[in-house]
Amino acid sequence: MEINNLTPAERRVWRAFPRGEAVDFRAADDEDAAGGADWGPERTVRASVLRFLMLNGPREDGEIPALKLAGARITGVLALQYGAVGHAVRLSHCHFDDVPLLYGCRLRQLNLSNSVLPGLTAATVHVEAVLRLTDCRVNGPVRLGGAQIAGALFMDRAEIVADGAGEPALQLNHMSIGDDLWAPGLRAHGEVRLNGTSVAGSVNLNDARLSNPGDIVLDAQTLSVEGDVHLRRVHTFGWIGLRGARIAGRLDFSYAHLSNPGDAALRASSSTIGELWIRKGPAMEGALTLRRAQIDELFLEPESVPDEVQFNGLVYTSLTPQEPPARRLPMLERDREGYVPHAYEQLTAAYRRIGDDYAARQVQLAKQRRRRATLPWYGRLWGHVQDAAVGYGFHPLRAGVWLVSLLAVGTIAYGLHHPPPLKADEAPRFNALFFTLDLLLPVISFGQEGAFAPSGWYQWLSYALIIAGWILATTVFAGVTRTVNRQ
Template sequence: MEIDNLTPAEERVWRAFPRGQDVDFRQSADEDPARGAEWGPDRTVRASVLRALLLSAPQEDGEIAALRLAGARVTGALRLQYADIDHAVRLSDCCFEDVPVLYGARLRQLNLRGSVLPGLVAATLRVDGVLRLSDCLFDGPVRLGGAQITGALFMDGARVEGPPSDQPVLQLNHVSVGDGLSAPDLRVRGEIRLTGASVAGSITFNASRMEVGPGEVALDAETLAVEGDVLLRGVDVRGWIGLRGARVAGRLDLSHARLSNPGDAALRASSCTIGELWVRRSPPMEGTLNLRRAQLDVLFLEPESVPDEVLLDSLVYTSLSPHEPAERRLAMLERDGEGYVPHAYEQLTAAYRRIGDDEAARLVQLAKQRRHRGTLPWYGRLWGYVQDATVGYGFRPLRAAGWLVSLLLIGSVTYALHHPEPLKPDEAPQFNPVFYTLDLLLPVISFGQEQAFAPDHWYQWLSYALVLTGWILATTVITGITRTVSRQ
């Protein structure tokens, strides 16, 4: 392109490029690029001029060429597909009339901060540095699928909206980021797709808002791999978040988050591996929390943030925080949409035992038996009620001791009023109703009374009942004492 064909604004940009100088058409620092269509020829630059600059502009010895342009209206489509550009490119606070096409291009650095664009086509883009899309306003889809970014990707404060479509408006699927993805205060109306993406640092979506139609996916991050944290603190998500098969080495933080997808899952994190999952200081999710088959080192889950329905089958976690009474945690297990899930009770029991709270662990096991009772036929439920009332399924040894004392009193009074006949009158010791009843109740200790006397009629049946119940109750008491001694 000949310089004689350039407008004064374009000539200014052309002459500044070889020396890497800034060209700023802005009249004030706070002007709105969304009104760029009103800007006149004095700040209008054709996309074809920018393309020619980047691909074939002359160089100056001893200078580092770069495109640094601010506050311009860019007309036409900036087409750089498959281009290999060694210069830094900064087009900040600009207004683009057409969608830039950077498919398959390679750039040293790209900065579009504060610009207004009808979209961006940059799939398989390679940036050997930082890609900055901070505070940009996109009126159409942003396609960065398969992009390779050696440095960081910045989208803080960006706005992405598009017409109703079955395609994601922000496509970051299979993107590779050598540092982090920073997008706090992001606003997206439509689906964000992060499937198969790889981020060497952390992902930050703090205070962002994601909105789609009811029952649709707001953030699809299946098989996402992040070496740092995924921060979603204070986000407002209308739709569901999908993390199936994702791997987050650090923390997935949903503190102060509002997730809403009534009638469906709000968070689908099944089969994922996460260092720490934080759900705290948040209102209950409007939708299901799906953690089936997930593996977590730390689960920080406040009972107040648990939704009305959860899916916890095969969830594995090492530590559970904050420490709460078992009754508050059991309410969560009772909300499992799959009904009785034994594994969930075993995981909660193990978490309490790891921190030495054996009483809470026993409460969880008792609740497990009671929940299991509801799945049995009528005769199994009947026997379960008997076990629960008498010994608390073995987890209430003091209750068993109370029954033993009651039976001792009944037996002592009964046999005091009706002495059993001695088997050998000449050799029998003096009858003692209390020790005779103890002989029947206690399976190991013998006071010589049971072998010396033989009750008859229904008193004999009473002795059989005392022997049978004594074995059960005494064993329960001994087991409880053994557990107490072993802990000491």
């Protein structure tokens, strides 16, 4: 390309390139690049000129070349597929008429901050330092799938709108990021795809607004993050998929608003997470699915739990904040799968690890009562008996109360009306207390029951006391057995 063919604006860029000097066409620092389609030739640069500079630009001895351009309208397609650019590129506050094609390109550094683009095709791009899309507005899909970025990816406050063709708005799938993915305040209208991506640092999506109603809004399945994933104050319209994700640090949904009515709002099945925080926000509008997830610390406030959950197979080491069983048990009753024994066992274990045995017993009692509803009628009947008698073994003193009460009834009844002896000359002296004990205790005998024969109403009372004694003995035995097995 001959220098004589360049426009005055292009000549400025050409001359600044060898020395790495910046060229700024902006009339003011706060100028909006959205109006760039109306910018005249005095600030218009052809993409072909920029391509030549990036690949074969002039050099000066002792200088470090760099392309630093701001406030320009870039016409034509910036086509750098499979090219290698050995210097920094900054095209900030620019307006692109066409989608840049950077597929398979190798770059030292790329900065497109505050620019307006109709899309970006940069799948499998290699960036040796950082890639900046801060405050960008993109009216089409951003394709970065398979990209390798040695440094960080910055997308602070970027706004991306899908083109309506069903393609994800932001494609970051199968990327490798050597530092952080930094995108607080991101606005994405369409799916954000992060599945299979590996991030050596942390992911920051605080204050993001992600919208894809009725469909997946954040696909982060099999995402791998060595640090934290921050989603504080995020607003999502659609569901988040984290199946199989591995997050070494904290996954933080504090103050978040997750909405996908009629379906799941958050799916994190089979994920491995250091800490999961769901707190300080409204209840999710949609189901919470944590099936088969493994979490070291689960910070889950009851107020943030939606009306439907799936906790089958969920394993967690600790559960915070500390709440009484009355606040935690309703969460388990909302499980889509109905009665899930594993969920009760996990909650029991969490209370035992903090030394709250009373709360653990309350959870186990609730588990037995929930299980009772799944049994046939005779099982439910026997369950009610065990519950009333000894609280399924978790309230053993209740059996003593029943025993003392029945003993008092029998003692008073038979003390007022002594039953006649079977053999008057052989019968011992009648004792109403021990006669009642003989009826109530099926194993121990004091010699009273076999020596006296009550009649009429008192005979029916003796039958009732015998049956009650057997029921108490059986339920106590069942409760003791359950306690021994539990320990």
